[in-house]
Amino acid sequence: MSFSLDTPSIQTLKSEAKAYREERARVGETITHGAALETVARAHGYRDWNTARAMLPERVATPVQVGNRVKGTYLGQNFRGLVIGVQLLSNMRHYQVTINFDEPVDVVTSELFSAYRQRVTTTVDINGISPAHTGNGQPQMRLMRE
Structure with missing residues (x-):
């Protein structure tokens, strides 16, 4: 499976879900982290969080790493x-x-x-x-x- 630079990582979606939860909390709506993950996964075009989790890389590729x-x-x-x-x-x-x-x-x-x-x-x-x-x-x- 190949990924483009437009492919988000699981870490990116988790960060977006956290930000979405915080945003909803500011307007008085409490949602679970699981619900936030589901919402973000659907926003990226996946059926649900489990589908996104199975298809996306854990982290985004980097051109080099510290110590290279x-x-x-x-x-x-x-x-x-x-x-x-x-x-x-x-x-x-x-x-x-x-x-x-x-x-x-x-x-x-x-x-x-x-x-x-x-x-x-x-x-x-x-x-x-x-x-x-x-x-x-x-x-x-x-x-x-x-």
Whole structure:
């Protein structure tokens, strides 16, 4: 079975059910967690919670995990490094990734001065490619596992 970036995870549906329950409680309506799970599952097009639970992944796939060795380009410069942080962003399509480079990377193309970075935090998609681009149209970061 394959999943797209639009496929929610079970954890996502559980979070939505919790938020739905809290929302209903604010307007004075008490519902059980089970009822909230059923409502959220139907809202996502599933017959019931058990059907959603059987069909969806437990968690959303990530491009890298903390502790992975990675390589790639950052602002056009090659690097190798260690992933020290990964966080799924609220749009459920991008990740904030923090990488500690093995060797500092000069992020300035000018011959007049340099600016070295050893640790960067950037946003990438599931393929490890930054949605932000440099002035020449290249992604700010291209990331892959070693």
